[in-house]
Amino acid sequence: MFYQETLTISTPGRGCYDLGGQVHSCVQRSGIVRGICHLFIRHTSASLMLCENADPDVQSDLEAWMARAVPDGDSLFQHTAEGPDDMPAHVRSVLTHSDLNVPVQNGVCALGQWQGIYLWEHRHAPHERQVMLTIYGEAA
Structure with missing residues:
Protein backbone atom coordinates (compact mmCIF):
# COMPACT_ATOMS: atom_id res chain seq x y z
CA MET A 1 0.00 0.00 0.00
CA PHE A 2 1.11 3.58 -0.51
CA TYR A 3 -0.12 7.06 0.38
CA GLN A 4 0.90 10.39 -1.08
CA GLU A 5 0.43 13.95 0.15
CA THR A 6 2.04 17.31 -0.59
CA LEU A 7 2.83 19.71 2.23
CA THR A 8 3.03 23.45 1.54
CA ILE A 9 5.41 25.31 3.80
CA SER A 10 5.66 29.11 3.90
CA THR A 11 9.18 30.22 4.74
CA PRO A 12 9.84 33.83 5.78
CA GLY A 13 13.40 33.55 4.46
CA ARG A 14 16.69 31.76 4.96
CA GLY A 15 16.74 29.30 7.84
CA CYS A 16 15.66 25.88 9.08
CA TYR A 17 12.00 24.98 9.55
CA ASP A 18 10.88 21.95 11.55
CA LEU A 19 8.64 19.63 9.50
CA GLY A 20 8.45 16.86 12.11
CA GLY A 21 4.90 17.53 13.27
CA GLN A 22 3.53 17.81 9.74
CA VAL A 23 5.32 14.66 8.60
CA HIS A 24 4.12 12.77 11.68
CA SER A 25 0.51 13.81 10.98
CA CYS A 26 0.82 12.69 7.36
CA VAL A 27 2.19 9.29 8.40
CA GLN A 28 -0.74 8.87 10.81
CA ARG A 29 -3.26 9.80 8.08
CA SER A 30 -1.68 7.23 5.76
CA GLY A 31 -2.66 4.33 8.02
CA ILE A 32 0.69 2.70 7.29
CA VAL A 33 2.25 1.09 10.35
CA ARG A 34 5.47 -0.34 8.90
CA GLY A 35 7.36 0.91 5.85
CA ILE A 36 9.19 3.95 4.46
CA CYS A 37 8.30 7.64 4.34
CA HIS A 38 9.98 9.30 1.36
CA LEU A 39 10.12 13.12 1.34
CA PHE A 40 10.97 15.12 -1.81
CA ILE A 41 11.25 18.91 -2.03
CA ARG A 42 10.09 20.30 -5.36
CA HIS A 43 12.55 23.20 -5.52
CA THR A 44 16.16 23.94 -6.48
CA SER A 45 16.94 26.59 -3.85
CA ALA A 46 15.83 24.81 -0.67
CA SER A 47 16.59 21.38 0.73
CA ASP A 57 22.86 26.18 17.84
CA VAL A 58 23.48 23.18 15.57
CA GLN A 59 21.32 24.72 12.85
CA SER A 60 22.93 28.16 13.37
CA ASP A 61 26.37 26.57 13.09
CA LEU A 62 25.37 24.76 9.89
CA GLU A 63 24.15 28.04 8.43
CA ALA A 64 27.39 29.78 9.44
CA TRP A 65 29.44 27.03 7.82
CA MET A 66 27.35 27.18 4.64
CA ALA A 67 27.67 30.99 4.50
CA ARG A 68 31.46 30.59 4.57
CA ASP A 86 20.25 33.10 -6.28
CA MET A 87 23.16 30.92 -7.41
CA PRO A 88 24.44 30.29 -3.87
CA ALA A 89 20.99 28.89 -3.03
CA HIS A 90 21.25 26.48 -5.97
CA VAL A 91 24.74 25.36 -4.90
CA ARG A 92 23.52 24.89 -1.32
CA SER A 93 20.67 22.66 -2.48
CA VAL A 94 23.04 20.55 -4.61
CA LEU A 95 25.40 20.11 -1.63
CA THR A 96 22.57 19.01 0.65
CA HIS A 97 19.50 16.81 0.01
CA SER A 98 16.39 17.14 -2.13
CA ASP A 99 14.96 13.96 -0.63
CA LEU A 100 14.99 11.86 2.54
CA ASN A 101 13.89 8.34 3.43
CA VAL A 102 12.72 7.69 6.98
CA PRO A 103 11.57 4.31 8.30
CA VAL A 104 8.01 4.00 9.61
CA GLN A 105 7.58 1.71 12.59
CA ASN A 106 4.41 1.28 14.65
CA GLY A 107 2.72 4.04 12.63
CA VAL A 108 5.35 6.75 13.32
CA CYS A 109 8.65 7.87 11.82
CA ALA A 110 11.36 5.86 13.55
CA LEU A 111 13.72 8.77 14.18
CA GLY A 112 16.51 8.73 16.71
CA GLN A 113 16.09 10.57 20.00
CA TRP A 114 17.86 13.71 18.77
CA GLN A 115 16.76 13.68 15.13
CA GLY A 116 14.35 16.07 13.49
CA ILE A 117 13.19 16.61 9.90
CA TYR A 118 13.77 20.11 8.55
CA LEU A 119 13.28 22.18 5.44
CA TRP A 120 16.39 24.30 4.91
CA GLU A 121 15.47 27.47 3.04
CA HIS A 122 18.46 28.89 1.16
CA ARG A 123 16.89 32.13 -0.14
CA HIS A 124 16.48 35.37 1.84
CA ALA A 125 13.02 36.19 0.48
CA PRO A 126 9.84 34.42 1.66
CA HIS A 127 8.78 31.40 -0.40
CA GLU A 128 6.03 28.82 -0.60
CA ARG A 129 7.72 25.42 -0.68
CA GLN A 130 6.19 22.07 -1.56
CA VAL A 131 7.36 18.84 -0.01
CA MET A 132 5.85 15.65 -1.44
CA LEU A 133 5.56 12.70 0.91
CA THR A 134 5.12 9.18 -0.38
CA ILE A 135 4.61 6.55 2.30
CA TYR A 136 4.98 2.88 1.33
CA GLY A 137 4.31 -0.11 3.50
CA GLU A 138 1.86 -2.26 5.39
CA ALA A 139 -1.38 -0.87 6.74
CA ALA A 140 -2.85 -1.80 10.10
Whole structure:
Protein backbone atom coordinates (compact mmCIF):
# COMPACT_ATOMS: atom_id res chain seq x y z
CA MET A 1 0.00 0.00 0.00
CA PHE A 2 1.11 3.58 -0.51
CA TYR A 3 -0.12 7.06 0.38
CA GLN A 4 0.90 10.39 -1.08
CA GLU A 5 0.43 13.95 0.15
CA THR A 6 2.04 17.31 -0.59
CA LEU A 7 2.83 19.71 2.23
CA THR A 8 3.03 23.45 1.54
CA ILE A 9 5.41 25.31 3.80
CA SER A 10 5.66 29.11 3.90
CA THR A 11 9.18 30.22 4.74
CA PRO A 12 9.84 33.83 5.78
CA GLY A 13 13.40 33.55 4.46
CA ARG A 14 16.69 31.76 4.96
CA GLY A 15 16.74 29.30 7.84
CA CYS A 16 15.66 25.88 9.08
CA TYR A 17 12.00 24.98 9.55
CA ASP A 18 10.88 21.95 11.55
CA LEU A 19 8.64 19.63 9.50
CA GLY A 20 8.45 16.86 12.11
CA GLY A 21 4.90 17.53 13.27
CA GLN A 22 3.53 17.81 9.74
CA VAL A 23 5.32 14.66 8.60
CA HIS A 24 4.12 12.77 11.68
CA SER A 25 0.51 13.81 10.98
CA CYS A 26 0.82 12.69 7.36
CA VAL A 27 2.19 9.29 8.40
CA GLN A 28 -0.74 8.87 10.81
CA ARG A 29 -3.26 9.80 8.08
CA SER A 30 -1.68 7.23 5.76
CA GLY A 31 -2.66 4.33 8.02
CA ILE A 32 0.69 2.70 7.29
CA VAL A 33 2.25 1.09 10.35
CA ARG A 34 5.47 -0.34 8.90
CA GLY A 35 7.36 0.91 5.85
CA ILE A 36 9.19 3.95 4.46
CA CYS A 37 8.30 7.64 4.34
CA HIS A 38 9.98 9.30 1.36
CA LEU A 39 10.12 13.12 1.34
CA PHE A 40 10.97 15.12 -1.81
CA ILE A 41 11.25 18.91 -2.03
CA ARG A 42 10.09 20.30 -5.36
CA HIS A 43 12.55 23.20 -5.52
CA THR A 44 16.16 23.94 -6.48
CA SER A 45 16.94 26.59 -3.85
CA ALA A 46 15.83 24.81 -0.67
CA SER A 47 16.59 21.38 0.73
CA LEU A 48 15.68 18.78 3.33
CA MET A 49 17.77 17.60 6.23
CA LEU A 50 17.76 15.21 9.11
CA CYS A 51 19.39 17.15 11.92
CA GLU A 52 19.71 17.41 15.68
CA ASN A 53 16.49 18.72 17.17
CA ALA A 54 17.63 19.50 20.74
CA ASP A 55 20.01 22.45 20.36
CA PRO A 56 19.17 25.19 17.82
CA ASP A 57 22.86 26.18 17.84
CA VAL A 58 23.48 23.18 15.57
CA GLN A 59 21.32 24.72 12.85
CA SER A 60 22.93 28.16 13.37
CA ASP A 61 26.37 26.57 13.09
CA LEU A 62 25.37 24.76 9.89
CA GLU A 63 24.15 28.04 8.43
CA ALA A 64 27.39 29.78 9.44
CA TRP A 65 29.44 27.03 7.82
CA MET A 66 27.35 27.18 4.64
CA ALA A 67 27.67 30.99 4.50
CA ARG A 68 31.46 30.59 4.57
CA ALA A 69 31.48 27.75 2.02
CA VAL A 70 28.99 29.34 -0.42
CA PRO A 71 28.81 33.10 0.20
CA ASP A 72 26.11 35.30 -1.29
CA GLY A 73 27.30 37.65 -4.01
CA ASP A 74 30.43 35.65 -4.87
CA SER A 75 31.86 37.06 -8.11
CA LEU A 76 32.46 33.49 -9.29
CA PHE A 77 28.75 33.14 -10.13
CA GLN A 78 27.20 34.38 -13.37
CA HIS A 79 23.63 33.33 -12.58
CA THR A 80 22.26 36.23 -10.52
CA ALA A 81 18.82 36.63 -12.15
CA GLU A 82 17.04 36.84 -8.80
CA GLY A 83 19.75 38.52 -6.74
CA PRO A 84 23.05 37.77 -4.99
CA ASP A 85 21.61 34.75 -3.11
CA ASP A 86 20.25 33.10 -6.28
CA MET A 87 23.16 30.92 -7.41
CA PRO A 88 24.44 30.29 -3.87
CA ALA A 89 20.99 28.89 -3.03
CA HIS A 90 21.25 26.48 -5.97
CA VAL A 91 24.74 25.36 -4.90
CA ARG A 92 23.52 24.89 -1.32
CA SER A 93 20.67 22.66 -2.48
CA VAL A 94 23.04 20.55 -4.61
CA LEU A 95 25.40 20.11 -1.63
CA THR A 96 22.57 19.01 0.65
CA HIS A 97 19.50 16.81 0.01
CA SER A 98 16.39 17.14 -2.13
CA ASP A 99 14.96 13.96 -0.63
CA LEU A 100 14.99 11.86 2.54
CA ASN A 101 13.89 8.34 3.43
CA VAL A 102 12.72 7.69 6.98
CA PRO A 103 11.57 4.31 8.30
CA VAL A 104 8.01 4.00 9.61
CA GLN A 105 7.58 1.71 12.59
CA ASN A 106 4.41 1.28 14.65
CA GLY A 107 2.72 4.04 12.63
CA VAL A 108 5.35 6.75 13.32
CA CYS A 109 8.65 7.87 11.82
CA ALA A 110 11.36 5.86 13.55
CA LEU A 111 13.72 8.77 14.18
CA GLY A 112 16.51 8.73 16.71
CA GLN A 113 16.09 10.57 20.00
CA TRP A 114 17.86 13.71 18.77
CA GLN A 115 16.76 13.68 15.13
CA GLY A 116 14.35 16.07 13.49
CA ILE A 117 13.19 16.61 9.90
CA TYR A 118 13.77 20.11 8.55
CA LEU A 119 13.28 22.18 5.44
CA TRP A 120 16.39 24.30 4.91
CA GLU A 121 15.47 27.47 3.04
CA HIS A 122 18.46 28.89 1.16
CA ARG A 123 16.89 32.13 -0.14
CA HIS A 124 16.48 35.37 1.84
CA ALA A 125 13.02 36.19 0.48
CA PRO A 126 9.84 34.42 1.66
CA HIS A 127 8.78 31.40 -0.40
CA GLU A 128 6.03 28.82 -0.60
CA ARG A 129 7.72 25.42 -0.68
CA GLN A 130 6.19 22.07 -1.56
CA VAL A 131 7.36 18.84 -0.01
CA MET A 132 5.85 15.65 -1.44
CA LEU A 133 5.56 12.70 0.91
CA THR A 134 5.12 9.18 -0.38
CA ILE A 135 4.61 6.55 2.30
CA TYR A 136 4.98 2.88 1.33
CA GLY A 137 4.31 -0.11 3.50
CA GLU A 138 1.86 -2.26 5.39
CA ALA A 139 -1.38 -0.87 6.74
CA ALA A 140 -2.85 -1.80 10.10
